[in-house]
Amino acid sequence: MSKKEDINKDNIPVHIAIIMDGNGRWAKERDEPRFVGHQEGVISVKAIVEAATEIDVKYLTFYAFSTENWSRPKEEVDALMSLLVKTIKSEVLDLNKNNIRLLTIGNINDLPKDVQEELNEAIEETSMNTGLSLVIALSYSSRWEIQNAIQNILKDSKKGLVTEEDIDDDLIGNYLTTKNIPDPELLIRTSGEYRISNFLLWQIAYSELYFTNKYWPDFRKEEFFEAVIDYQKRERRFGKTSEQI
Ligand code: FPP
Numbered sequence: 001m002s003k004k005e006d007i008n009k010d011n012i013p014v015h016i017a018i019i020m021d022g023n024g025r026w027a028k029e030r031d032e033p034r035f036v037g038h039q040e041g042v043i044s045v046k047a048i049v050e051a052a053t054e055i056d057v058k059y060l061t062f063y064a065f066s067t068e069n070w071s072r073p074k075e076e077v078d079a080l081m082s083l084l085v086k087t088i089k090s091e092v093l094d095l096n097k098n099n100i101r102l103l104t105i106g107n108i109n110d111l112p113k114d115v116q117e118e119l120n121e122a123i124e125e126t127s128m129n130t131g132l133s134l135v136i137a138l139s140y141s142s143r144w145e146i147q148n149a150i151q152n153i154l155k156d157s158k159k160g161l162v163t164e165e166d167i168d169d170d171l172i173g174n175y176l177t178t179k180n181i182p183d184p185e186l187l188i189r190t191s192g193e194y195r196i197s198n199f200l201l202w203q204i205a206y207s208e209l210y211f212t213n214k215y216w217p218d219f220r221k222e223e224f225f226e227a228v229i230d231y232q233k234r235e236r237r238f239g240k241t242s243e244q245i
Pocket of ligand 1: 063088
């Protein structure tokens with residue numbers, strides 16, 4: 001029996017964000033090049049998108065490439081970029097068939113032109129879909145995002161569009177690349193590392209964190225359902241007492 005049966009349909013996280021980690025170690029354990037781990041990781045991405053659709057998650061974010069990942073060996077960066085383009089190209093039809101809308105967050109202008117073109121095309125072609133929003137974080141880091149937001153707030157302040165009194169949670173949220181995307185209720189990280197690695201620092205203020213020892217290529221539907229079940233056992237207090245909830 002699938003763990004899916006144990007999920008409470010009335011308490012599904014609206015937004016789940018995932019730090020996919022462990023592709024390299026997964027490949028190393030098999031004496032394969034790191035790239036093979038990334039290829040297998042794409043199969044996990046597809047499985048989790050399917051699983052999220054099945055339980056009606058509205059937003060699913062994958063940390064696919066961080067600002068810091070640019071300093072990996074050039075051949076690995078190139079391989080990841082081609083894998084991304086190839087995957088998007090081959091999946092657009094399926095995304096549309098499943099009513100999935102593609103979005104990106106991060107410094108997209110930093111990506112190679114062909115990747116940007118492919119992404120923009122897929123974003124445009126899926127923009128009318130109303131099911132799952134699939135968000136891919138690319139050339140993303142929270143500190144970059146927050147710096148960028150502060151620069152833009154200052155620019156707008158000079159134009160008289162923002163005053164000191166206007167600055168609150170909502171306004172700051174509107175200057176982040178996640179504008180219009182609700183904060184994640186659940187953040188998952190695979191591979192036994194207990195770090196956030198510069199991911200969605202503002203947005204995860206009240207997120208539940210779930211860590212698993214599984215490497216990303218081994219994280220499939222059942223592991224995802226298990227994470228959701230674990231989330232459903234938590235009491236989310238947002239700073240209040242149990243009695244107030
Ligand atoms: C982390 O494992 C994985 C990445 C930095 C890349 C993840 C990218 C993909 C799975 C492909 C593209 C994704 C989409 C959404 C189509 P690691 O290399 O840091 O592993 P290690 O810590 O074991 O070395």
